[in-house]
Amino acid sequence: MAKAAHSMIRVLDEDRAVAFYRDALGLDRIDINRFDGFSLIYLSNAETGFEVELTVNDDRSEPYAHGDGYGHLAVVVDDLDAAHRRMTDLGYGPRDIKDFRKDGRPFARFFFVADPDGYQIEVIQKGGRFS
């Protein structure tokens, strides 16, 4: 049986990406690994055993292409409204909060925000199946 460990995304500017994940989501840089031509940066926090792995390729300068297959990384937070206000104040431009219902009942309350490289992050209010 496999245990999910991390999700890897390629980013252009390490400091810009690290600032977003730290300030907007509370995911800290817990490990830095420099190799010949690239770095692997691991982000996590005490609430989750899962990590985000940032790959920074030293010779890359053009933005990465996102395709239409991969969707997003989702996180849950205790206070969705406070998270939305904080990301607004930080200038990250979160999209509007949505109430998504299934069969007339609440399914998820969430918003999306793009990280500096354009990866979508879904921020979900803790509760129900999202805990």
Added chain:
Amino acid sequence: MAKAAHSMIRVLDEDRAVAFYRDALGLDRIDINRFDGFSLIYLSNAETGFEVELTVNDDRSEPYAHGDGYGHLAVVVDDLDAAHRRMTDLGYGPRDIKDFRKDGRPFARFFFVADPDGYQIEVIQKGGRFS
């Protein structure tokens, strides 16, 4: 502070994807949600609080484009060689096992395998920073 909850990918064939994640990785279908035009399927197991969310869009028939930004989902396993043999026997064609070193010391022992929609999965031997 945010807790990582799931990673969403769009897949064409629900049964084909569910079979891969179940048989190759031991991630079971724990929740099915049907909506008008699409379904959300959640996969997880007892070892991880993290989920894979499959989005199946009913009107989609052409393969999704992957771009070059998103990298992979990584999982750790207790026995990498056994996992590689099992995925080979299942016909999923895992790539060769690699020993990746940093400053002359072991960093990760792993292989990659593509899921039926072409998403890369990194399977890592448990140990060191991957636990």
